[in-house]
Amino acid sequence: MAAMQVLLGRDLSDQFAVVTGANSGIGYETARSLALHGAHVVLACRDSHKAAAALQKIRQERPSAKVTNLHLDLNCLASVKNFANAYIGHNWPLHLLILNAGVFGLPYSQTEDGFETTFQTNHLGHFYLTQLLMGTLKKSAPGRVISVSAESHRFTDLSQSTICETLLSPPEDGYRAIYSYNQSKLCNILMSQELHRRLSSCGVMCHAVHPGNVVSTGLPRHSWFYRIIFTAVRPFAKSQQQAAATSVFCATAQELENFSGYYFNNCFQCQPSGTSLSTELASRLWELSERMVNKARTLQQI
Helix, strand or coil: CCHHHHCCCCCCCCCEEEEECCCCHHHHHHHHHHHHCCCEEEEEECCHHHHHHHHHHHHHHCCCCCEEEEECCCCCHHHHHHHHHHHHHCCCCCCEEEECCCCCCCCCCECCCCCEHHHHHHHHHHHHHHHHHHHHHHHHCCEEEEEECCHHHHCCCCCCCCCCHHHHCCCHHHCCHHHHHHHHHHHHHHHHHHHHHHHHHHCEEEEEEECCCCCCCCHHHHCHHHHHHHHHHHHHCCCHHHHHHHHHHHHHCHHHCCCCCEEEECCEEECCCCHHHCHHHHHHHHHHHHHHHHHHHHHHCC
16 A cells, blocks of 8 residues: 555645655655645755755645745754754644654764764654654644654664663664664654653654565665665565555544554554563653753753
8 A cells, every 4th residue: 555545535734744854765755645635744854955856846746735844954953953943933733743764774973962873863863853842742632643663673682671871872882783773763662652651641642653674765875785685675665655654544544543552564553572562661761862862952052
């Protein structure tokens, strides 16, 4: 099933959506599908030129599409704050927050905030963004927060006894690209579970989704090894439109209006790992993420 099929016959003209990483790949198809069905969509992207090009492509299909692009660099907490301030400054409501952006297979690097890049891009930046927009989400309810995770969240040893800043954001000698990615995808589900506990009573439903395996996007661009693998399996993988379907379904399906706290694959609710359902681990991740953000904000004077 493709995202456009999920929305067949739907009118989303009363909905305001933010999609991170919306200039290409699954994020673009998610934003495009929502915009072509009437939603006011904000493309939250690091590369402003690519975001502008994506916006124009959508408007070529539907000149009346309500699409805006606002700069968001998840690798920079100051940029995250600037994005949230800009969004709130427009006095827009927020009904759909789709946390889609992600990186994979990176060589080791640190952000200007001092954290390992995969961890900050895939989890901590989204955590801070959601924190800053929680008030708007509550005021705009009913709404939904969709976190794009992956089945690889199952392959990590993160637990209550091991969780710490050094494990989440390791130094170079403790870094393994695939492990850091898998761990960040587990963090996505844990954060979604904690958001469910904090927001569902306010009318904001929260779900995590798996878009599909080795989908042909720019995700493996940082590694020649993974580029070869993704290219080899391309004929057997989902298209980008198909991969966007589960995010779009969880964001808009009328049958999910009163359901929250689930994990979806192929537009069906399924069981994530037992670790991802630990309320204690989710709470500890939330508290540790808060401390890490506050420490960085103090150092950077954000």
